Every structure is written in C-alpha cells, then in structure tokens.
Amino acid sequence: MKKIILTTLCCLFITCAYGQTQDDSLLTEKRRFHLAQFTTFGGQVIPNVNVGWESYGKLNEKKDNVVLITHYFSGNSHAAGKYHPSDKQAGYWDALIGPGKAIDTNRFYVLSVDSLVNLSANNPNVITTGPASINPTTGKPYGLDFPVVTIGDFVNVQKALLESLGISSLYAVVGPSMGSMQAIEWAATYPSWVGRMIAVIPAAQSDAWTTAALEQWAMPIRLDANWNEGNYYEQTPPTEGLTAALMLITQQALSPAFFNQQGDSLAYSPLEAGPLEDIRQSHSIVNWLYQRAKSRAGQMDANHLLYLVRACQLFVAGHQGSLQNGLKNIQAKTLFIPAQSDLLLMPYMAELSHGLLQAQGNNTHIAPLEGQSGHLEGLLNIQEKAKTIRQFLENE
Amino acid sequence: MKKIILTTLCCLFITCAYGQTQDDSLLTEKRRFHLAQFTTFGGQVIPNVNVGWESYGKLNEKKDNVVLITHYFSGNSHAAGKYHPSDKQAGYWDALIGPGKAIDTNRFYVLSVDSLVNLSANNPNVITTGPASINPTTGKPYGLDFPVVTIGDFVNVQKALLESLGISSLYAVVGPSMGSMQAIEWAATYPSWVGRMIAVIPAAQSDAWTTAALEQWAMPIRLDANWNEGNYYEQTPPTEGLTAALMLITQQALSPAFFNQQGDSLAYSPLEAGPLEDIRQSHSIVNWLYQRAKSRAGQMDANHLLYLVRACQLFVAGHQGSLQNGLKNIQAKTLFIPAQSDLLLMPYMAELSHGLLQAQGNNTHIAPLEGQSGHLEGLLNIQEKAKTIRQFLENE
Numbered sequence: 045m046k047k048i049i050l051t052t053l054c055c056l057f058i059t060c061a062y063g064q065t066q067d068d069s070l071l072t073e074k075r076r077f078h079l080a081q082f083t084t085f086g087g088q089v090i091p092n093v094n095v096g097w098e099s100y101g102k103l104n105e106k107k108d109n110v111v112l113i114t115h116y117f118s119g120n121s122h123a124a125g126k127y128h129p130s131d132k133q134a135g136y137w138d139a140l141i142g143p144g145k146a147i148d149t150n151r152f153y154v155l156s157v158d159s160l161v162n163l164s165a166n167n168p169n170v171i172t173t174g175p176a177s178i179n180p181t182t183g184k185p186y187g188l189d190f191p192v193v194t195i196g197d198f199v200n201v202q203k204a205l206l207e208s209l210g211i212s213s214l215y216a217v218v219g220p221s222m223g224s225m226q227a228i229e230w231a232a233t234y235p236s237w238v239g240r241m242i243a244v245i246p247a248a249q250s251d252a253w254t255t256a257a258l259e260q261w262a263m264p265i266r267l268d269a270n271w272n273e274g275n276y277y278e279q280t281p282p283t284e285g286l287t288a289a290l291m292l293i294t295q296q297a298l299s300p301a302f303f304n305q306q307g308d309s310l311a312y313s314p315l316e317a318g319p320l321e322d323i324r325q326s327h328s329i330v331n332w333l334y335q336r337a338k339s340r341a342g343q344m345d346a347n348h349l350l351y352l353v354r355a356c357q358l359f360v361a362g363h364q365g366s367l368q369n370g371l372k373n374i375q376a377k378t379l380f381i382p383a384q385s386d387l388l389l390m391p392y393m394a395e396l397s398h399g400l401l402q403a404q405g406n407n408t409h410i411a412p413l414e415g416q417s418g419h420l421e422g423l424l425n426i427q428e429k430a431k432t433i434r435q436f437l438e439n440e
Numbered sequence: 441m442k443k444i445i446l447t448t449l450c451c452l453f454i455t456c457a458y459g460q461t462q463d464d465s466l467l468t469e470k471r472r473f474h475l476a477q478f479t480t481f482g483g484q485v486i487p488n489v490n491v492g493w494e495s496y497g498k499l500n501e502k503k504d505n506v507v508l509i510t511h512y513f514s515g516n517s518h519a520a521g522k523y524h525p526s527d528k529q530a531g532y533w534d535a536l537i538g539p540g541k542a543i544d545t546n547r548f549y550v551l552s553v554d555s556l557v558n559l560s561a562n563n564p565n566v567i568t569t570g571p572a573s574i575n576p577t578t579g580k581p582y583g584l585d586f587p588v589v590t591i592g593d594f595v596n597v598q599k600a601l602l603e604s605l606g607i608s609s610l611y612a613v614v615g616p617s618m619g620s621m622q623a624i625e626w627a628a629t630y631p632s633w634v635g636r637m638i639a640v641i642p643a644a645q646s647d648a649w650t651t652a653a654l655e656q657w658a659m660p661i662r663l664d665a666n667w668n669e670g671n672y673y674e675q676t677p678p679t680e681g682l683t684a685a686l687m688l689i690t691q692q693a694l695s696p697a698f699f700n701q702q703g704d705s706l707a708y709s710p711l712e713a714g715p716l717e718d719i720r721q722s723h724s725i726v727n728w729l730y731q732r733a734k735s736r737a738g739q740m741d742a743n744h745l746l747y748l749v750r751a752c753q754l755f756v757a758g759h760q761g762s763l764q765n766g767l768k769n770i771q772a773k774t775l776f777i778p779a780q781s782d783l784l785l786m787p788y789m790a791e792l793s794h795g796l797l798q799a800q801g802n803n804t805h806i807a808p809l810e811g812q813s814g815h816l817e818g819l820l821n822i823q824e825k826a827k828t829i830r831q832f833l834e835n836e
Contacts, residue, residue, distance in 0.1 A: 255723050259723075267660055267680060285663055291659065300788065307647065314754055315761065322588065324584065357710065392696065
C-alpha cells in the first residue's frame with residue numbers, strides 16, 4: 045500500500061522515472077481551443093486566448109452525455125488515458141474515468157480543459173494563457189500586466205469551448221480541489237446546464253482562513269529576488285521561490301501519516317548528524333521534499349502560481365457576494381466527497397455547503413474519504429468512492 | 441469571548457497598544473545569568489553565555505519548592521507578573537502563575553529562563569546568546585558561525601543556573617509547545633531531579649512531519665536577499681523574510697475558526713474589490729496578518745529563528761536516538777495537555793508519549809483542551825485546565 049501511494053505521488057507530482065502501466069488506459073490527445081478575445085469577470089479583455097483540452101469517449105447525437113472534469117491547482121486537462129501506449133503514467137483520475145469505470149466512457153463523453161493561468165505553463169502537454177504568454181500589445185510576456193482572473197473565468201472559457209462543439213448541457217461536472225470550485229461555480233452560475241455536480245476535496249468559497257493560507261504559497265515567490273516584480277522572462281526565473289512554494293503546497297496537501305511513513309523509508313531521525321553539525325545542512329525528510337519540489341518547478345511558472353492563488357482566493361460560488369446567495373441557484377443533484385484527513389480544504393467546508401443545500405431542499409449527498417493521505421486522498425485514492433460516484437451518476 | 445481572545449493574542453504576539461490590567465499580578469524583574477563557557481550537545485564550546493531569567497514566589501529553606509517554566513518558540517522567560525505596575529500586559533501564563541493561582545507562588549518558587557538563540561534578540565527585556573551575539577574571536581556577530589544548539593542545551597543552561605542557586609531538584613517542570621520539549625527533556629535526561637512534568641500543546645520528538653513543517657518557517661528568511669547567508673548585522677536585515685515566516689507561524693498556530701472570526705471582524709469577503717482589480721493588492725485578512733507579523737519582526741532576529749527551528753527539528757526526548765529509549769528514563773509523574781484543535785503539534789503527539797509512558801507503567805495523565813483556537817489554546821486558554829494542573833501539583 046505504501047509503495048503504491050508513493051509511486052502514484054511521484055508520478056502525479058514529480059518528474060516520473062517509473063510508474064504504473066495500465067493496459068486498459070484510453071488513448072487521448074491534447075487539442076487547442078482558441079478564443080479571439082475573452083472578457084474577464086473583472087471586466088478586462090484578453091485577446092488571443094488559447095487553452096488545451098482532452099476528451100475520452102464519444103459525444104452522442106443528442107449531445108447530452110457530456111461529463112466535464114475540472115482540474116486541481118497544479119493539474120491540467122490530462123484527467124485520464126495516455127497520449128502514447130508507452131506513457132508511463134496515465135491521467136490523474138484514470139482510476140475513475142474509462143471504459144466500464146465509474147465515469148464510464150462507453151456511456152459518457154468526458155472532457156477536460158486546461159485552465160487559464162495554468163501552473164504548468166512550461167509543460168509541452170499544457171496549453172494555457174496567462175502572465176507567461178505574449179502580450180500582443182508589447183510583443184513580450186505579460187508578467188503582472190495580465191488581468192486578474194477568477195474561477196468564474198475558467199468556467200466561462202470551458203463554456204465557450206462546449207458551445208463551440210454544439211453542447212448546451214452537462215450530464216455532470218466533476219472536479220477535485222480547485223476543480224471542485226469550478227464544478228460548484230458551474231452549478232451555481234449556469235444551473236440550467238448542470239444535471240449533477242460532484243465536488244471532491246471541495247470548497248464552495250475561500251473563507252478568511254483559506255485566503256490567508258493560499259497567500260502563504262505566494263510569499264516565497266515574491267521574496268525571491270529573481271522574481272523581480274514578475275519580470276523574469278528574459279533572465280533567471282525565481283526557481284528557489286517557486287520550489288519553496290511547492291514544498292509548502294506538497295506538505296499542506298498531505299498529512300503527518302504520509303510524511304512519517306516517508307520518513308521511515310528514508311531512515312529519518314531527529315538527531316541526524318548533518319543538521320546537528322551544520323546549520324546549513326538539512327534533515328533527510330527536508331532534502332526529500334526539496335528535491336521533489338525542485339524537479340517539479342521546471343515545468344511551472346511562478347507568476348502563474350500567483351494568479352492561480354488569486355483566482356482561488358477570490359472564489360465564492362456564483363460570484364454573488366455570499367455563499368448562501370450563490371448556492372440558492374443550484375438545481376443540480378450534488379455529491380460532496382471531502383477527505384477526513386484533509387488539512388488544506390478541511391471537511392468543514394464540504395459540510396457547510398452540503399448543509400446549506402440540504403436546508404434549502406436540494407438533493408445533496410456527502411461521502412467522506414477515510415484514508416490518511418490528507419487532501420491528496422481525493423487524487424490518490426478516489427477509487428475508494430468509485431461505487432458511490434457510479435451510483436450517483438446512474439440514478440435519476 | 442471573541443474580544444478577549446483577540447486582545448490577548450494581540451498583546452502576546454504583537455506590539456501591544458492596549459491590554460488587560462490585572463491588579464493581582466506579581467511584580468518581577470529580569471536578571472542575568474552568566475556562564476564563562478558552555479559546551480553544546482554537539483561538542484562545540486560557546487564562551488561568555490548570557491541568558492535572562494525571572495522568578496515569582498520565594499525559594500524555601502530546603503530549596504525543594506521549585507517549579508521551572510520553560511517557554512515557547514517565540515516566547516521568553518516573562519511567564520507571569522509585570523515589570524512595572526503600569527505594564528499593560530503581564531507574562532504569558534499570568535492566568536496560571538501567581539498567589540493562589542494553579543501554580544501558587546505562595547507555595548512555589550517559580551522560575552523561568554530565556555532560551556539560547558531566543559527569537560526576540562532585539563527585545564530589551566530578553567537576554568540571550570546566539571548568532572546575533574558578538575563572537576569574541578572576531579568582535580563581530582556570529583551569524584552562521586554560531587554552533588547549532590539543541591533543546592538539551594537549553595535545559596543544560598537552565599540546570600547550570602539552578603545549580604548556581606543551590607537548587608538540585610524540581611518540584612515540577614511545566615512548559616508549552618517548545619517549552620514542552622524542554623520539560624520532557626528535563627524528565628528524560630535528569631530523572632532524579634524532576635518530580636512532576638506538565639507538557640502543554642506538546643511534542644516529545646520532532647517527527648518527519650514536524651521537521652518538514654518547521655523547515656517551511658525557515659525558507660522565507662533564506663529567500664530574502666537581505667539575509668545574505670546570515671551576514672546582515674551591518675546592513676538591512678531580512679525583515680520581509682522574517683515577516684513571511686511569522687505569518688506562516690501565526691496561521692499554523694491558530695485555526696480556521698479563529699481566522700474566520702477575525703475575517704468577520706474585518707468584513708472579509710472573497711470578492712474584495714482591491715485584489716480582484718490588481719494582482720499587487722491583497723485581501724483584508726492578508727493585510728491583517730502581514731501587519732501583525734511585521735510589527736513583531738522588529739524585536740526578532742532572523743538567524744535566531746533559523747537556530748530555534750533547528751533546535752526543535754533535532755529534538756527527541758533524552759537525545760538517545762529513539763523516543764522509546766528517552767521516555768524509558770522518565771520517573772516523574774506526567775501530565776500531557778494537548779489542544780484538540782491544534783494543527784501544529786497535533787494531539788497524536790501527546791497521545792503517543794502518554795501511551796508509551798502508560799505502557800511502561802508510569803504515572804501519566806492526559807487532559808485535552810477543547811477550544812477552537814488551535815495550538816494557541818495552550819497559551820490563550822490554559823486557565824481551562826487550571827483545576828487539573830492544581831490537582832496534579834497538589835497530589836502526591
């Protein structure tokens with residue numbers, strides 16, 4: 045069990061040296077969606093928007109079998125399948141999405157879209173528009189001149205893509221973490237579109253605690269002198285600041301149980317000789333965390349992280365001032381899947397939204413993940429809720 | 441209740457503009473203890489060690505009524521009382537220590553000592569020796585040439601002070617957080633000295649999770665260009681890095697309930713106009729957290745924070761390689777007071793130590809704080825356990 049979790053984590057979040065090979069994985073490809081211009085929730089116009097997207101399964105004639113998957117903070121639209129049969133790792137929710145799986149691609153047309161300001165701007169399999177993109181006005185990367193964008197903007201880009209395919213309803217929208225924000229936003233802002241909404245390790249708003257916690261992710265980047273107020277595209281990027289941010293995110297997304305198991309495998313001890321002898325040396329568990337974060341940082345863009353943080357901080361379902369107001373519009377049947385050991389978006393957030401929906405008479409369900417991997421239970425162990433999800437999607 | 445907590449927090453951790461005035465507070469003064477030289481656990485010799493200390497109550501003739509209070513990470517020996525009757529704030533555990541209080545100064549001689557590498561090196565009421573001190577060899581501040589020190593070293597300095605007063609036993613040793621580490625270290629390393637040990641919001645070792653979490657506090661300081669590998673004493677100090685570290689510490693030491701209550705008082709909303717309009721602006725809750733951290737940073741030294749982090753990371757009770765080995769030596773009657781909402785040193789740590797002591801037949805007790813203020817329950821609301829502590833100290 046330990047080995048499986050570690051392998052999965054390594055491959056999900058870190059440059060992958062080895063991984064699971066699943067013969068039953070779908071093949072997919074990254075496609076590009078272009079918008080000549082897009083107006084943000086804040087009223088700014090972004091010309092020449094490009095985002096990547098993937099799909100699994102087939103759109104039926106009535107175009108009413110669409111399941112939209114919305115991705116998490118450091119994720120992208122590679123939710124399932126492989127680009128090539130030889131890929132060592134399938135998309136992050138491959139355990140959930142595929143032929144005969146809980147989100148059954150024999151029945152559903154499953155689709156996922158790279159977010160605006162996607163973290164992995166330097167990943168060749170990600171297509172996104174953000175501060176690292178070229179500002180057509182200047183011919184140089186936007187940097188901090190890129191407009192602030194919101195979770196609602198991510199949803200509106202997805203909606204434009206769906207409309208370009210002739211789609212006008214979602215059988216379901218399903219997403220983990222920041223993806224849950226998008227799923228809830230869909231249900232709150234476009235209620236007539238959404239039949240079912242599944243929010244995994246979710247939050248329906250960024251409360252004061254969460255907004256402050258997200259800010260901690262941004263601080264190390266701004267402290268790195270190479271960040272240079274966001275103008276680093278023609279010089280050394282703020283890799284150390286970005287690495288520190290990723291170390292913090294990784295720890296907050298996991299749990300003491302996970303880290304202490306990892307410590308065991310490193311023969312971690314508080315009284316290790318190096319850090320006792322020299323203030324400049326670090327413990328084995330710190331070196332492990334640093335190296336993993338550093339290896340991820342290369343495909344990511346530091347400014348994009350700041351913009352993603354801001355999108356999450358600004359989130360309240362429906363963008364109508366209060367959570368209660370936003371949730372009032374939801375018509376979809378809803379399922380909340382928090383993780384009991386989650387330290388990032390704690391279960392109280394799912395319970396709050398579920399409770400408010402229940403109080404207003406909605407058809408709503410909650411089914412907590414019980415494992416000990418913290419927030420990442422929703423990615424690493426989502427198969428624990430495969431049956432619940434299948435039933436939720438099957439029943440009318 | 442809310443107002444009381446906020447006032448107390450402001451005064452404990454932030455430059456205090458107002459605060460409780462308790463007419464029943466003791467008067468005390470900071471004294472200086474000097475050691476011509478001190479040899480660290482790691483075998484390094486530090487010449488000319490100075491630490492501050494305070495006492496409350498009177499040492500009896502048999503010198504057997506001593507209660508030692510060991511302080512927390514950002515604290516110092518001002519555990520109770522006031523320096524002047526007009527002081528706006530008494531020592532941090534004044535609710536617990538005083539005439540007729542749970543730690544009754546009519547009966548006990550209560551004593552507390554500023555740690556080595558104390559965080560508040562620039563506070564005129566703190567006397568400490570650390571990287572900001574003058575290295576007699578060079579005539580300049582040590583910076584990173586100061587030796588790594590451990591929780592065991594803090595205890596050995598305290599022991600030298602006690603011995604200089606002719607004291608050779610402790611009726612009890614009591615401390616919160618990093619102070620609990622020192623209390624447990626006392627009981628594990630000098631078992632014949634210690635009659636009773638009370639560990640509040642405690643940890644008996646730094647496990648892999650805790651060591652990694654502590655490292656996150658150090659990262660922002662090292663990222664600040666003004667840190668300059670610890671050589672900043674003749675130039676601008678790394679105040680922004682130190683402020684970021686304090687923001688993280690403050691959040692981890694509190695809880696969602698606390699922050700969301702604070703958010704209410706700020707009229708926090710996810711969709712605040714400033715941060716929606718401009719990536720350079722921040723939410724009200726972030727500004728609140730930043731300002732409070734910044735106002736604390738002036739009295740603190742960034743290198744001292746790095747050394748305190750390291751002392752905590754290296755901690756395992758008894759410094760004998762494993763927690764089990766260290767706890768085996770404990771003879772003291774023990775009481776563990778974790779906080780149920782603690783996100784920093786979670787209750788599992790107290791339960792582990794209590795369980796191991798119970799299994800080896802020790803007289804051990806556990807009494808969790810039930811409030812919602814996180815780790816700081818052990819400072820802000822310790823009076824909730826005043827009766828438990830009084831009884832624990834009274835009974836043989």
